[in-house]
Amino acid sequence: MLKIRTYPLGPIQTNCYIVKDSEGQCLVVDPGEEGSRIIQKIENMNGKPLAILLTHAHFDHIGAVDEVRDHFSIPVYIHREEQYWLMNPDLNGSSRYPGLPLVSNKAADHFLQEGQITIGPFQFEIRHTPGHSPGSVSFIFKDAQFAIVGDTLFKQSIGRxxxxxxxxxxxLNSIQGKLLSLPDDCKVYPGHGPSTTPGAEKVSNPFLK
Structure with a gap:
C-alpha cells in the first residue's frame, strides 16, 4: 500500500511529495527547496529513495534537485521539453526574482513521456498536461487512487x-481531458495548497464553468 506525504517548502511553499511503499522504497516529487529538510525527512522514515520526479521545471519545483540527487545518488526524471530549464535560470524563472538564488542543476538522467512507467515497485501513468508550462506532466497512481499534478490544477483554481x-x-484542455477524466473521488495533489478531487472541481472551480 502506498503512502504519500506532503512537505510545503521554500518561500512560495511549493509542495514536495514523497510517495512510499510498505518496504520503505520511495519516490521524491518536486524537491523545490530546503534540500536538507527533505533528506532528513527521508532518513527519519528509513526511506530508500529510487528517483526524483519533476512535474515541471519552474525554479520553485527544482531548487533542491541536485542536493537530494547527490545525497542519495538517484536519477532525475523530467519531460524532454523542459530539459534545459533545469540548468538555465532564465528558462526556469529564478532570474526574474531579485533576492532569490539563481537555480541551476545538472542535466536530467531520464525523460518522461506519456504512458505507463515502472520505477522499482512503483507502476504509474504519466500524462502530459501542458499549459502552465510546455513540459508539465501529472503522475497518476491509479491503484492508490491519487494523482500528483504540479501547477496544472488547484483547489478551486488553475495554474498560471x-x-x-x-x-x-x-x-484548460489538459485539465478537462487528462485530469477531470479521472474518477471523481481520486485524490489530486497540486504543486501548492491543499489536495482536492476531480468531482469537487467540477462543481466548485470557477475557472472550469
Missing amino acids: TDLPNGDTNML
Missing part, C-alpha cells in the same frame, strides 16, 4: 498561464 510559454487554452 501569464508566465513565458504559458497557454490558457492548452491548460
Whole structure:
C-alpha cells in the first residue's frame, strides 16, 4: 500500500511529495527547496529513495534537485521539453526574482513521456498536461487512487498561464481531458495548497464553468 506525504517548502511553499511503499522504497516529487529538510525527512522514515520526479521545471519545483540527487545518488526524471530549464535560470524563472538564488542543476538522467512507467515497485501513468508550462506532466497512481499534478490544477483554481510559454487554452484542455477524466473521488495533489478531487472541481472551480 502506498503512502504519500506532503512537505510545503521554500518561500512560495511549493509542495514536495514523497510517495512510499510498505518496504520503505520511495519516490521524491518536486524537491523545490530546503534540500536538507527533505533528506532528513527521508532518513527519519528509513526511506530508500529510487528517483526524483519533476512535474515541471519552474525554479520553485527544482531548487533542491541536485542536493537530494547527490545525497542519495538517484536519477532525475523530467519531460524532454523542459530539459534545459533545469540548468538555465532564465528558462526556469529564478532570474526574474531579485533576492532569490539563481537555480541551476545538472542535466536530467531520464525523460518522461506519456504512458505507463515502472520505477522499482512503483507502476504509474504519466500524462502530459501542458499549459502552465510546455513540459508539465501529472503522475497518476491509479491503484492508490491519487494523482500528483504540479501547477496544472488547484483547489478551486488553475495554474498560471501569464508566465513565458504559458497557454490558457492548452491548460484548460489538459485539465478537462487528462485530469477531470479521472474518477471523481481520486485524490489530486497540486504543486501548492491543499489536495482536492476531480468531482469537487467540477462543481466548485470557477475557472472550469
